[in-house]
Amino acid sequence: MLKQGSKLDRYFEISKRGSSVSTEIRGGLATFFAMSYIVVLNPLILGGEDSMGNTMPGPAIAAATALVAGVLTIIMGVWAKHPFAIATGLGVNAFVAVTVAANDGLTWPDVMGLVVVAGLAMVILVLTGFRTAVFRAVPASLKMAIVVGIGLFVTIVGLVNAGFVRRMPDAANSTVPVQLGINGDLIGWPTVVFLFGLLLTIVLMSRKVRGAILIGIIAATALSLALESLFHPGAQGAGVATGWSLVTPSLPDWTWPDLSLIGQANVFGAFQTLGGVAASLLAFVILLSIFFDAMGTMVGLATEAGSIDKDGNIPNVERVLLVDAAGAVAGGGSGVSSNQIFVESGTGIGEGARTGLASVVTGLLFIAAMFLTPLIYLVPFEAVAPALVVVGYLMFTQVSKIEWGDIGLAIPAFLTITVMPFTYSIANGLGAGFIAFVVIRTAQGRAREIHPLMWVVAAAFVVFFSAGAITELLA
Numbered sequence: 001m002l003k004q005g006s007k008l009d010r011y012f013e014i015s016k017r018g019s020s021v022s023t024e025i026r027g028g029l030a031t032f033f034a035m036s037y038i039v040v041l042n043p044l045i046l047g048g049e050d051s052m053g054n055t056m057p058g059p060a061i062a063a064a065t066a067l068v069a070g071v072l073t074i075i076m077g078v079w080a081k082h083p084f085a086i087a088t089g090l091g092v093n094a095f096v097a098v099t100v101a102a103n104d105g106l107t108w109p110d111v112m113g114l115v116v117v118a119g120l121a122m123v124i125l126v127l128t129g130f131r132t133a134v135f136r137a138v139p140a141s142l143k144m145a146i147v148v149g150i151g152l153f154v155t156i157v158g159l160v161n162a163g164f165v166r167r168m169p170d171a172a173n174s175t176v177p178v179q180l181g182i183n184g185d186l187i188g189w190p191t192v193v194f195l196f197g198l199l200l201t202i203v204l205m206s207r208k209v210r211g212a213i214l215i216g217i218i219a220a221t222a223l224s225l226a227l228e229s230l231f232h233p234g235a236q237g238a239g240v241a242t243g244w245s246l247v248t249p250s251l252p253d254w255t256w257p258d259l260s261l262i263g264q265a266n267v268f269g270a271f272q273t274l275g276g277v278a279a280s281l282l283a284f285v286i287l288l289s290i291f292f293d294a295m296g297t298m299v300g301l302a303t304e305a306g307s308i309d310k311d312g313n314i315p316n317v318e319r320v321l322l323v324d325a326a327g328a329v330a331g332g333g334s335g336v337s338s339n340q341i342f343v344e345s346g347t348g349i350g351e352g353a354r355t356g357l358a359s360v361v362t363g364l365l366f367i368a369a370m371f372l373t374p375l376i377y378l379v380p381f382e383a384v385a386p387a388l389v390v391v392g393y394l395m396f397t398q399v400s401k402i403e404w405g406d407i408g409l410a411i412p413a414f415l416t417i418t419v420m421p422f423t424y425s426i427a428n429g430l431g432a433g434f435i436a437f438v439v440i441r442t443a444q445g446r447a448r449e450i451h452p453l454m455w456v457v458a459a460a461f462v463v464f465f466s467a468g469a470i471t472e473l474l475a
Contacts (some may be wrong), residue, residue: 347384
């Protein structure tokens with residue numbers, strides 16, 4: 001048992017933040033299980049062809065994804081001392097794979113070079129204090145809206161990952177984009193695992209059982225292994241709709257990691273191929289996405305962890321932002337796209353994690369996943385999704401702190417909250433809310449209340465949302 005006042009306790013401020021070593025370990029485990037899917041998913045997203053027909057090997061993407069996530073998460077824990085885990089950012093990697101890599105003449109090293117450029121620009125913005133200043137310029141109600149929006153976002157991610165909510169087939173010709181289960185029915189053993197895990201976690205939390213979220217994940221995982229062994233539902237695809245959504249549960253085995261992608265990025269390749277203006281615009285869009293995704297996630301997680309002070313400031317915020325910025329450079333340089341703070345860190349925070357020790361635990365597990373690559377196949381989405389839904393509830397409770405009586409804050413907050421989950425993008429939600437705030441305050445004749453940086457941010461988001469049209473004009 002850790003003694004209060006020991007070196008470890010003082011360094012991570014474990015007792016000061018009302019936590020314990022066992023709680024931090026549980027939180028670190030919960031966060032890893034909640035986000036380990038990225039090691040499986042990233043190779044699928046980045047495994048396609050670039051414009052020249054070249055592909056990156058899946059095992060190399062998986063190994064580099066785990067390595068970069070592990071190292072950066074440990075640095076976040078040891079240096080910035082927050083329970084925020086880092087890995088390849090969803091949304092950014094899809095944009096890189098689908099949009100950037102499709103530009104004629106670009107190879108994967110060129111594409112990743114643009115990610116490095118965006119990351120270097122981010123580092124400069126952090127070192128000059130600009131990124132911290134933007135964070136402090138956001139009104140308190142919008143910060144709370146970010147927390148609530150992220151809560152709804154992780155909830156819908158959990159429901160969709162579990163197959164509880166599914167996209168309706170295009171052939172349905174319906175204006176309703178999603179539906180309950182398959183044709184309105186909840187069927188399949190993976191759905192049973194999700195419902196079992198969700199109900200168990202809720203019951204344990206209602207009984208105030210310590211470690212409720214982690215117990216729910218472990219119990220659901222054990223059930224999934226048993227069901228896969230007995231009934232073999234297998235993976236979804238090839239006409240099988242009732243299988244596991246991505247990860248088919250199985251026990252891990254030893255393997256040597258393939259780290260051949262590290263250091264292959266070509267920083268100047270896109271500029272030589274596309275020209276300075278077109279390449280800069282692509283880098284700018286990447287920059288805005290990682291800039292605001294991370295800021296929104298950081299606000300949401302810090303609020304849930306109780307580490308934001310009465311003035312809305314986060315301890316060591318510059319360090320947090322610098323590690324996050326370094327994640328873009330390291331991720332691009334390793335061929336796995338930008339790494340950033342993961343919203344699934346809320347799972348560990350919901351378990352009670354409050355310090356960087358939890359991040360150290362998560363990071364070490366990612367390092368282990370490099371060698372035990374199938375370790376990530378141990379826990380299916382359906383076993384983790386209940387934790388995301390519960391974390392979504394915990395974050396949604398901040399909705400009462402928004403000033404709903406002030407329309408200049410209420411409508412931007414509403415747009416932030418709704419656009420995030422409906423577009424599957426934290427940055428989109430922030431953009432909608434920030435632009436609306438500037439427009440409404442100006443219409444109210446209260447433009448003087450708008451922080452100068454909010455004007456800059458709103459203008460940047462106008463460019464962000466217009467990037468497609470601008471690209472077409474430049475073509």
